[in-house]
Amino acid sequence: MRRLLTVFFIILSMNCHAQKQVFSVEEVREDMATLKRKFEKLHPGMYYYQSKDAYNQLYDSLYNSISKPLSYLEAYQIIGQLVTAVEDGHTNLRFDKKRFNAKKVKYVPFYLRKIQDKYYISINGSQDSTVIRGSEVISINNEPIRLLINKLKMMVSADRNNPEAKEYYATHFFPGYYLRQYGEKDSVSITYRLPFDTGIRTKKLACLPTPAINKFSDKRYKAFKRPNLGLKIVDSVNHIAMLDITEFSMRGHMFDLGHLKFKRVLRHRFSQIKQKEVAHLIIDFRANGGGYIPNIARLLKYLSPKPFTLIDTMGFKKGAYFSIAKPWYISPPLFLWLAFRKQKDGFMYRVNKGNSKNKPDPVLGFKGKTYFLTDPGCYSATTFTMNVAHDLGIGQVIGQQVGGATWGSFAGTWDNFSLPNTRFIVHTPLYKIVHRLPNKVNKGFFLDLDYEVNRNYEELIKNNTSVIDFTVDMIRKSKEASKR
Missing domain, CATH: 3.90.226.10 (2-enoyl-CoA Hydratase; Chain A, domain 1)
Incomplete structure (x- = not known):
């Protein structure tokens, strides 16, 4: 009986840890130190693009900036900067799978493309078909789209900080990077302009799991499919x-x-x-x-x-x-x-x-x-x-x-x-x-x-x-x- 209780409390403590929402200053700093130590031991590109002095300067700045407990996403954004600073496109930071189930988590249901200095809907995977491809996005949840994309680009890893690659991934994989910045949402409010229209509209779109987004986008954009080796x-x-x-x-x-x-x-x-x-x-x-x-x-x-x-x-x-x-x-x-x-x-x-x-x-x-x-x-x-x-x-x-x-x-x-x-x-x-x-x-x-x-x-x-x-x-x- 005692063994069963011990196992029960271990499992309970693991579940509580997995769902923890706030991390102390010491916990975040410990994770930062672990990350840096592991990178220096394992990563073949550590200090290849970013010099050791420059990386240490960033590390110290982030380390000293933590003065109060951080939420899950705040901790992610701090530690994420140490990952992208390696400046390697194959290196990235991911959420704990226990916290975000890839098949069930809700994402913003559209993708973007930048043309010149504006951002447009390239794929609409929402239930609402009236926000058509080519609609210009002005803001999301009242945040100007350019400022928003600049935030997301900070979390994109790219070889030698390639700005074109950072822009590409922040827009082409917009739902995933939005989740990393703001967490899971039930819906988002989008301010946009339809193609060849001067009027500005605002609409609330429900966020959806990936299977639902794929279902809507596959139905609307069959002609866009590119079979591999076609x-x-x-x-x-x-x-x-x-x-x-x-x-x-x-x-x-x-x-x-x-x-x-x-x-x-x-x-x-x-x-x-x-x-x-x-x-x-x-x-x-x-x-x-x-x-x-x-x-x-x-x-x-x-x-x-x-x-x-x-x-x-x-x-x-x-x-x-x-x-x-x-x-x-x-x-x-x-x-x-x-x-x-x-x-x-x-x-x-x-x-x-x-x-x-x-x-x-x-x-x-x-x-x-x-x-x-x-x-x-x-x-x-x-x-x-x-x-x-x-x-x-x-x-x-x-x-x-x-x-x-x-x-x-x-x-x-x-x-x-x-x-x-x-x-x-x-x-x-x-x-x-x-x-x-x-x-x-x-x-x-x-x-x-x-x-x-x-x-x-x-x-x-x-x-x-x-x-x-x-x-x-x-x-x-x-x-x-x-x-x-």
Whole structure:
């Protein structure tokens, strides 16, 4: 009986802790110290973009600013600044799952897009269909939209604090970032202006769980769907096709750990490309946040005219060794030590010196011209692909600046550790992966654009795609010029 009571009180105390609403100064400071200590031990990008002195200055400022107990969201916003200050797009702070059930929590039911200096509804997932796509948002709960977005951008992690990426995620993932700033709401009041209307309206919209938002948005915006690895002929006369790659992941079933379905579908698409005698292939990477790294090589072998290597070096901090290779794995810890024998500045490295095993596909290799469409949502495996391709002289890059750095990224394997008091989850990459770019074609920190094409209001209203229209028109004009 005594054991049962002990277990009962342990469970009760855990539940009370999980639902705790206010944290003392000491508790928040303890979580800050834990976060910094874990980052310095595990994170391969700690002090890579942000100097140690600058980070410590921010840390001390936030530490000393806490003079009274903080609510759950106040603590999140303090600690969140220490996460975004690492300036790495793969590093983020998450709520405790016990507090916010992802399927049940209510979100603001719409998404935004910035065009020039204004913000518009891009997707309305609410029950009210009268707030149509293209409506200009002026304020939410009487807070001017520009001030609101600036708050949300502070909580967005991005490589070297990429301002375009921070703007992109704050608007394209607006419901999630609004929740992080203001918590769960039953409804929000939106002040807006309908397309081509001067009148200002105000309406209250009920917040909804994600399944409900998806249900309404899927019904209204069927034409906006971009199936991953979808292929369509854009212009049969000029032999122009477009391949949508919305992510570098596609599992056929739960045991398809190697993403072999992606490999099969991709091969089928390039078989179709060959059969249809495509001469100009547009690959739409917009909004592709990455995925499974081996799928990069699976794509590039159809595009590259010569053998290629993806990774130059790969390394991790010594302190992360047993976070990558758990002691109970038995054999992997030993294999990891043998594979990463070079050591420097607290890192263990693996360097690729030999010729690549990635060879062009002799049967389905694409011989025509390639065009990559981009936006700030292109990150991780996507920017990896384009940087290697561009360095190999493959394709033209058209659209908006990408979100990921040219040199590589902190990625590969992850550690999700929990802070002791707030229970926030810190998502942390463990590997530093440097791209193999022997020709160093890319000059900037982010991938160089061949043509910058920004999104516009007409595109938002009509769902035309300005960057696709630009690319197709450019191809047609070049073919006409070649005939003259």
